[in-house]
Every structure is written in C-alpha cells, then in structure tokens.
Amino acid sequence: MKNDIKRIALLTGGGDCPGLNAVIRAITRTAILQYGYEVFGYKFGYRGLYNNDLTPLTLESVSGILHRGGTILYSSNKDNLFDYTVEENGIKVKRDVSDVGVENLKKAEIDALVVIGGDGTLTSARDFARKGVNVIGVPKTIDNDLACTDVTFGFNTAIDIATEGLDRLHTTAESHHRIMILEVMGRTAGWIALQSGIAGSADVILIPEIPYDINKIVEKVKEREKRGKLFSIIVVAEGAKPKNGDVVVQKIVEDSPDPIRLGGIGNKLAADLEKLIPTHEVRNTVLGHLQRGGNTCTYDRILSTRYGVKAVQLIAEGKFGNMVALKGNKITYASLENVIGKIKNVSVDDELIEVARKIGTSFGD
Amino acid sequence: MKNDIKRIALLTGGGDCPGLNAVIRAITRTAILQYGYEVFGYKFGYRGLYNNDLTPLTLESVSGILHRGGTILYSSNKDNLFDYTVEENGIKVKRDVSDVGVENLKKAEIDALVVIGGDGTLTSARDFARKGVNVIGVPKTIDNDLACTDVTFGFNTAIDIATEGLDRLHTTAESHHRIMILEVMGRTAGWIALQSGIAGSADVILIPEIPYDINKIVEKVKEREKRGKLFSIIVVAEGAKPKNGDVVVQKIVEDSPDPIRLGGIGNKLAADLEKLIPTHEVRNTVLGHLQRGGNTCTYDRILSTRYGVKAVQLIAEGKFGNMVALKGNKITYASLENVIGKIKNVSVDDELIEVARKIGTSFGD
C-alpha cells in the first residue's frame, strides 16, 4: 500500500489557529524527506479544492513558518462542498458539489488528502472518506472541545494569552479596588476559561457547563472584602449562562435590539454586578481575536509537529478515514466516524474543577 | 531651605498606569538615602488626604515594585477635595474641603507633597500650591496628551501592548483575508494609535485630530487588493470621528438606544465597512484595560525613576508648584500653572504623521 502513494495534498479549514503552519510544515517535511512524496496545498480550504486552487509545498515554502500563527494556505470559514453555494441562472443556490472535489483530486493525481480543521471541516472530511477519498484528519480547535483527542493545538496558545490578560487586569483591579471581568472564547465548552482562570488566579470562573447564580458571585466578592481583598477577578467563557431564575441578566438581553453587538455575557455580567454591588466599579474586557493570533506557543509547536508527522505515517500505512489524536502523552488516531458531532465538554466533576474549588475559586453555583 | 524638609508624602490619582510604582519607589529611595527624609503615602489619592489615611514608605515597602503596574498606594479616579462629595444631614452635597487636606498635612507635619497624576489630579495639585502647600507634580497619562512634557510614563507600555495586539491580528487577517480593527485608547489625542500603528504596520490609522472619510478607507482597502494584499489592518483611537458628511456611521449611532454599549468607534467602523465592502469580513477588537495593566516596560521604568528622583531634587531645592517634565532627552520641570487644562494633541503636520504617510499609511483623509 505504502508504495502507491506519490502525491498528497492538504487543506486548512475553519477559523485560524496557532499551530496550523506548524502542522503544514511537519507534514511537508516528513512527506518529502521520509517518504519522497510530492506535497501540495489547496488554498482557502474546501473552496480551493472546488476551484482547483493548488500550490506546491516544498522544504523552502514551509521554511520559517513553525512559530507563526495563521495558515499559509489560507482558510475559509464556511465552505462545505456537500452544501455549497453556486450560481445557477443568476440565482444563488445550495448544491452538493463534492463530486467536483473528488474529480479534482483525481485529475491532480492526489493520492491522499490531509484535512486540518474543526468539527465542521472534519465532517466534510468524513464524508469525502465515505466517498472513497483517502482522507486523514488533523484536529484543530482553539476551544479544545473536539471529541476523541485530549488536546488540540491552538488551545495552549489561547490560554497563555488569556492568562497574560488576567495578569494585566490584576494590577488595575488592585489599584482601584475594582471587579475586572475577562471574556474569553468558549461557546459550548469552558476549557479556556477554566484553565486560564486557574493559571491567572481568577476568583470566579464562569463556564457554559455550570450555569451561574449572580448572587453567588456577589457572595464571593463580599467574602473577599471581609478578608480585606477589595478587588475581584472574573473570567467568563462567552457561552456562560445564568441559571433560569436569574432575571436581572435576562431583562437586559430582552431590552436589547441586537444582543450580539452588546458584546456578550461579560458586558451583561458587568451591568448586573454594578447594580448589585454599587460600591464597586466593574469593567469588562473582551479578549476576542487577540487569543487566536500571533506566535504559536512552545507546547503547540511541539503538538502540531507530532500531529503532522503522525498524519503522514497514517498515509504511509494506508490507515485512511482516521484523525490523528493525543491520548495522555501518546499520539494515536481515531476514526473520523467517531469524532464528528460530539462536543468534549468540561465535566462538572473534572479534576480541574475540583482543583479550582479546593483553592477557593467560585464557579458561581 | 533644604534643611527645613523632614517629612514628605506622596499620593497617586486618576486611572492606574504602568510606572506609578516605579515613581513611588524612586521618590522613597532618593528621599531616604540621599536626603534623610521620612516618606509617607496617602492611600487612594486625595480621598486619603481627606481621611488622613497615611502609611509610612520605607526601603522595604518599595522593594520589588519597580516592574509592577498599578500603584501600591491605590488610586481614586474622581475625588477632588475642592469639589468633594460629603454627607450633610443625610444628603450628599458637593463642598470645598481642601482646608481639611491642608490641615491634615500640617497635623502630620508633612513638609512637602508629591502628587502623581494626570490633568485632573494635577489641577488640584496646582490649587493646593496656590493655598501655600509645598507641592511637586509628576505627570501621568497613558495617552501622552499632557502639556509641558514630551513623554509621560505608561505611554510606552501602552504602545508596546497595542503593537503586540496588531501583530496578533495580522496572522488572522492574512489567513482569512479580513479587515481587522484594533480600537485603542485616546479620547482626544491619538498618540497611542499613531505610534502603535507605525510600529504594528497598520494600513490605516484613525485619530481624533484627523476626522476620517469612510470612503478613503474603502479606497485604501481596494488599492491594497489590487496589489494582491487581500487583508487590511486598521488601528483606531477611541476618540476618532468621521467627517461631517459621513452619514453611514451617524445613522448607526442614531439607531442605537445605548451608543456607549455599542463598544465605540471600532464597532461602528466595522459595521460601516462590512456594508461598503461586502466581499470582506471585518472584525473589531477593543484593547481596553489590557493596555494599562501588567508589567511596566523598560522605557517607562527608566523614565519613572528619573521623574521620581527629580521630584525629590525639586523638593530639596524648594522649587515647589512645579511638575517634573521631559524635554527632548532632559529631565526638567514646568510650572503647574502652565500645565493645567491644555491637551497636547497630535499636530496634523507632526513628523510621525508625515513618516506614516510616506510609507503609505492612510489616515482616512
């Protein structure tokens, strides 16, 4: 089987993430140096596969990119060839154009395709595998919420940046005796808030998996005051939600014509807390795009390199339809069929939750 | 004159700013080691002066704080003893309680007071000087917009952080061919946007001093596209404003029930640009409190130390009623009477404006 592979291609899909370039580099170097494959990249994810936008990847073209965030292959966020927007008679319609992708791979004599992306991108990867394409997946989410792998690259860079943000907010909180809130990524899973909250010494960590009671947060702030700590630091995942009965926040959401523009849960939380604790000023900062760009951290450079090398090994061994994965300390793989559509949430009895509680952190519950 | 001084006090007022602790340390060390003064700090700015909340400052208490943002003396943002909120018969009224401050200084036998703060804090400093208090001012603004000094501490730390933010946004902008906006501080003066924009390779810099025409920004983005640059980076000072005729933005502001919550000019700009350039996604990030906390940069540690040493020298020389200042490379001083109420704006023909224009940066005009 090994001997049949001559040319491989890769593409990156979904939001950018530190480590994408490190994966591209590791795949390209391993494929060329160890297996003598020719390597190509489709630009802009699946859109490039549809448009046959193919570029050769060489030792030279992947030189100097190990540490750089982003992706030299560019990415598109939403393009899905199984439900793709095309123009017919001047009207935009959705069509399954995946056969064009399959055809393009054949025409370009690509023997195997490495797809680097999150749940959406990997769903298409699985569907191409079902159509007989030799696909290998590489998992990418900053949120670290992909099933079947313990850690995805980009996540550790994100918590580094979020932790640095919390460090910065501490000096202002202390000087002014304020409540400072940092809103971080995590729509459905609270991993970034949880880990940066522990590392950044947050007093309160709010995550989607544990709906919060605003009164519990007020209690925590007041308990700190009694110990002479007149400031508090809160880290909140963008997907954190109040418990049902928590009318104060809900009212604000209802009043708003455009809740997304209001800047998310952090702003609502700030407004609520200022009402309930009038003695304190409260400020929210939305970390936003700062947590997904810039240089890739040490951990993610190594993990991405391991993923890239493993992806080529799976190709050489003909183990298609799989995604590379990290289990404990070991690089392994899992079937794409098992990965898709599952979210790896923070369990309410996760060891890190317990650790945070033991050192006195509140989850607002 | 020198021999009369035995005890000095200092206080910090206004928003926190990297370098405050470095000033406190330099004053304390110089006063104790060179002049044998006793040193005290009023906590929470002028409020501490009113409440006689005085703490001794020693070599030990200022040890290890040189690099730390914030202020170990705490700060209050708004307290002004010449217009202070007090309760009389259960009702809050505004009163001039500055005599209490003068009295407290006398009772504590404080021979000179060093006031570290921005325009508001220094206005009171001047007013205390007029009442005969031996006052020395130390200028503090992150925005660098204080008159009579070339640079204030905190500013260089802020542009370091803003520049790092722009670096981070670059990788995402490139990978997704987006327009990325970073909104930085600067309500009336655009120094942070200007300098971080040059250092962070912004394509467009928007500052309060140069009202922008949204169509010029669109032109710039399209001109870049022609050269194959499918992304653009914009840095915008929070006080930047469109030219009068710029209806698109104004409409958004009118429509909004709560313009402050909309997150400022960056969000408006993003909304406008998405309408005018539908082919591009546009994202805004508000740097916010991240740019005023954390560790103090090298430049600000040195400048703050120079200011602190000079402040004590002025006390020793009896040159009260002055503010320490930087002119070119030299530490000097200026009368508080000349400092107050003036804003040091970016001149439209400032050398840095010209430099930015020459390398192709647009100011949206």
Place this chain on the structure above:
Amino acid sequence: MKNDIKRIALLTGGGDCPGLNAVIRAITRTAILQYGYEVFGYKFGYRGLYNNDLTPLTLESVSGILHRGGTILYSSNKDNLFDYTVEENGIKVKRDVSDVGVENLKKAEIDALVVIGGDGTLTSARDFARKGVNVIGVPKTIDNDLACTDVTFGFNTAIDIATEGLDRLHTTAESHHRIMILEVMGRTAGWIALQSGIAGSADVILIPEIPYDINKIVEKVKEREKRGKLFSIIVVAEGAKPKNGDVVVQKIVEDSPDPIRLGGIGNKLAADLEKLIPTHEVRNTVLGHLQRGGNTCTYDRILSTRYGVKAVQLIAEGKFGNMVALKGNKITYASLENVIGKIKNVSVDDELIEVARKIGTSFGD
C-alpha cells in the same frame, strides 16, 4: 485519620524552579479553606527544619505569588540532615542530625510535612518517612528527569525560555550565515534540548542519551548548504558527549587547565566546528540561569496547583510516604521508595526523537 491532622508544614529544597510558589500557594489555600489546617513553612529547606526556622503561611502570605518564580520559603541546595555539617570542638564534621528534625516537628506539633524538591531532597523525605514522619513529596526538577511522574513543574517554563532563545538566535544566524549554538540545561537527561529543539526549529539536537559524532554534524551543515540554507542552529544539553573516537573535542579538553570554566560542551563544540568548517563562523550562547527564573508559564502554574491540591488530599487521606505525580492527564501518586535514585532519561526510540528525525533533525549520530 483525617481528623487527626491539625498542623502541617512544608519546605522547598534544591535549585529554584518556576512553580514552587504556585505549589506553596495551592497547599496553603487548600489546607486552610478545605480542611481547616494550620500551615507553616520551614525556611531554607532542611536547614530550617534543623534550626526550627518556622513561619506561618496564611491566605495573605501566599497572595500574589502564583506567577512568580523562586520560592518565598527560600531553598538550600545541599543541606541533608542525614549527613549534615556541624561544628564539634571547632571542627566541621558530618553527622546524622535527622533526629533533631523529627524532634522539631514534634515540638512544633506538625502532623504532616510536605517536601517539595528533586531527587536529593526527596531522598531525605523518604528517609524521614522511614523514621515515621508523615511525609508527602512533591516532585520538582527543571530537567524533567524524575522517575514515576510524566512531567515536573518548571520544565515547561524552561523549554519556553529555551525556545525563545532559539527564535532569537535564528535572526542572527540567517543574517550572517552562521552556526549558532544554544547550550541548555540537562546533565544526564536531554528533555529540555529535545523539546526546545523541536519547538525552536533546531537543525541539530545533542543530548546526553545519544553520544554525537562531530562529523555527522558537519554533514548536516553541508547538506543544508546544498539546499541554500547557509546557517544552522544547534541546541546542546550541557551533558551531551561526543562518541569515544571523537578525538578533536577530547584534545581540547585535555589542553584546558580548567574545563568547567571553558563554559561547557557548547564552547567545545563551537571550537571543533570552526576548525572543521572554516567557512562558517560559529557562536555559542549558554542560557544558564535565565532558564530557571522569572515568571512561571501557564502550564506550570496549573500543574503546580494540581500538585499542591493533591498533596493536601493525600495528607487528609493519610497516604503518607508518597509523592504526587502526573500520569498522562491524571494526577496520582507514587511511593517515595520507588522514586529515588532513578533518572528518567530520554529513550532513544522516544516518540519525540522519532518525530524530530522524521522532520529532518539530526541528533549527530
């Protein structure tokens, strides 16, 4: 058993390491907040135990130390109460004074002792456990070479700094077409060189576990030259050694009156390579103490916190004589009897070695 514990003490031994303060904080907070223990620290490691140099640890005294390198309890490198230097009749002699330690614990009514340190410090911990002291160990080595645990805190901070060092050397190497060497810690185990070498894009990684042949390094440099890469980056663990037949290096060592002063293997390597590749300048940089100080990285803050919490849980459960440990993603523990005297070396077929080889890295063999 749980109810018997009222007072616990901790001490830190051996070289300082980022994360020590995070462990101290987590132990103190967990012990006070969850179990109501009183907490004390012996200053300067075992010397403090001998001298009864005991200080209370409170929520206040461990506040603000999570991110700071070093140890607020101070450390001593060599003191071992089972072989302690004391003066008798004016002469320094070595004595077993461990009974004094046991006695001091009893007098201070310390019910359990947490010992944070490396192999040497934990050897004494085991010996105190054998004498019936309720001991819990927490593993600490920057080199990550301690048995029975996958990762020790401090290690990830060290590889962050080493990787940043390699990033820095790249720009100089490229500009001048030089061979740049970075010498990092690792006397017997090459983990730091291996991981920072992968993350920092080193062309050659030299570790104690794989003796190098200088001619293979020359080959690698020349192979790069053929591809137009006129510079090379080498990371070398301080304990790396040439193969037996490698006379060039040995000769230099013989010639030298004081090999330690010569600055270690990096300098020898530079001298050898300059002789063998006269067309290239070669420069060595010794990272030294820079890799063990400063702020603790995100990963180490979290790991240290988990270790600290687990240590107190083991006390509460009466599981003495054990060391907390990380296995895969799980915090667990191992008997101190099994930990001591073993070094966790890099296996020559470690996955990371294989990964590095696959992307083209040379180990000089």
Place this chain on the structure above:
Amino acid sequence: MKNDIKRIALLTGGGDCPGLNAVIRAITRTAILQYGYEVFGYKFGYRGLYNNDLTPLTLESVSGILHRGGTILYSSNKDNLFDYTVEENGIKVKRDVSDVGVENLKKAEIDALVVIGGDGTLTSARDFARKGVNVIGVPKTIDNDLACTDVTFGFNTAIDIATEGLDRLHTTAESHHRIMILEVMGRTAGWIALQSGIAGSADVILIPEIPYDINKIVEKVKEREKRGKLFSIIVVAEGAKPKNGDVVVQKIVEDSPDPIRLGGIGNKLAADLEKLIPTHEVRNTVLGHLQRGGNTCTYDRILSTRYGVKAVQLIAEGKFGNMVALKGNKITYASLENVIGKIKNVSVDDELIEVARKIGTSFGD
C-alpha cells in the same frame, strides 16, 4: 536635483541588529511610493557591492519584515573595499578595490547608495562619499555609542532583553540568597548596562567608563545584608575594568592561558567575589547573542522607520555625505565626516548615572 534620481541601492554592514529590516522596509516603501524610485539591495554589505550581488527590493519583498530582527540583505562583518582581501597569484593580499565598487554602482545605474551600519561600515561610506558617490548613512549600533545621534536602533531592543534577563535572575537570587551577575554588551561604552541596570533594579552597575574597585562591591553587598537583603544583582558591561590596584582580578587573568575563553569580565568578577564573600554563592550569566536577535521592539520599529524615511528625503534633497540622526525628539542629519572614529561614551556625570546613584545603585567606585 530631485528629478535626477531614478535608482537607489542599499546595503547593511556589521553585526546584525534589530531594526535593520525596518529601515530597509521604510526606505523601499518611501522611495517607491513617494518618489517613484527603483530600489535595489546589495547582499552581504560591501562584499555584495564588490561582487555586484544586487537584488531588487519591492513593496512585496519588504512585506512582513517590519518586526523581524536580522537583515534580509544579509551582512558581512569585516569586508572593507578600501582594504579588501583578494587573491593574486594564489596568495591572499589586501588591496583597495573601492574603484570596483564605484564602477559597479555606475554600471547598475545606481544614483544613490544608502549604507546602514556602525562606525566601520560608515567609515567606508564616508570614503565612498569622498570619491563622489552619492551616499547617505543610517547609524546602527546596539551599543548606542555612535557619535552625532542620541539613539541608534537596536539599542532599545537590547535593553529590553537585558532588563528581562535581570528580572529572571532576581527570583533565583532571592530564593538562594545569591549574588547573580549578568554580563551584557558594551566593550567601550556602558549604555546597555547603565539603562538595563536602572530598569532591572541592579544593585551594582559596572561600565567601562567607571573602573571599579572590587572592595566597593563587597561593601555594597554587605550593606544590603545589614538591611536584610541577602542577595544582590550585578550587571556588568563586557568592557568593564577594575581599577589598577585591583590585584585579585589581574592574577586570575595572568593565570589563564586563554582569557577570551574564560568568558569575560563576568566570570572573573564571580570568581573574585566568591573569594571575598565566602558566605555567598555567585553566578554569572553571559547574555551574549540573545540580546541582538529576535523581534524588534516597538521603539526601534518606530525609530528605524523614521530613519528610513529621512534617508530617502535626504536623497531627494540631494543632501549626500550625511548620516540621518536623532537629536532630542527630532530626526535630523549630520555630516559623515563628523561621525567617524568617535565613541559616544557615558559621561561620568550623565543624568542617568546621577539618577542611579541617588536611588542607591553602586558603580563600584
């Protein structure tokens, strides 16, 4: 005059320095966008001028380099066309081949040459100016010791790194009660040691301009001990020297067969202090190449950009034979005739020396 210029070239000489790429970028962009010049670069400094190794510089080729250390044009350290090593009849001889350079400029129709370098590189620039070449100089030294300009780029990046190094050493010094030494660049001028020493809270700063007395350093360490500070931090410029009578150090130097290999003044200082203060361990770290690589700091990015823009303006105005310079806050220029062969040393009564002394820093004198 302006209209005569059509093509300009630039070259970088001497050791690499953060900011070189920023200068190259600013020159290229300004020349193309503002003046419509064609821009070229000679690779490897003057060697490229001799070999006619010319590459076009375009908006594209200078894209993305603003923040990167090093030089995309490469540099050679020693090549001087006025005293150049050539082979004649198989023998290497030194010859004045500057006419070849002049001829190559003519053949390539280069109307003006921008030379970016330090004292050596600019000496040749002056000599080419004397031969009628249209030369503009841009000053580059990490040491900041070039005459006629207040600040050179690279210097502020270097002091950032040195300051961070001192921050790191603090935690180890404190934990172990050690004397930690950081040896930084500065063979004849002590600017890096002076400024990083103030910013990094060094207790002792040793610079070439102030010969030190080892006993004064011992005094300082002991004075700190009395105040309960059992550690000390020393920053030493590589060119620092003991006073004549300081036999201890001299003896070590005499004993050594190879003083350069001994690692410089920091190692000698460590050896001396360990002898004189046997109660303290002393450790030296040589910052070395770490202080000249990596990313360019904010300040240097801006300064380099200003220098680059000014260099093109001088070309447009026909003001050849000059070097761009910073005076106070203003970009200006100075005749190359006045720059060469002078070193800008730290004056013993420099304000920064006085500032450091006032806060209690010792200069060992």
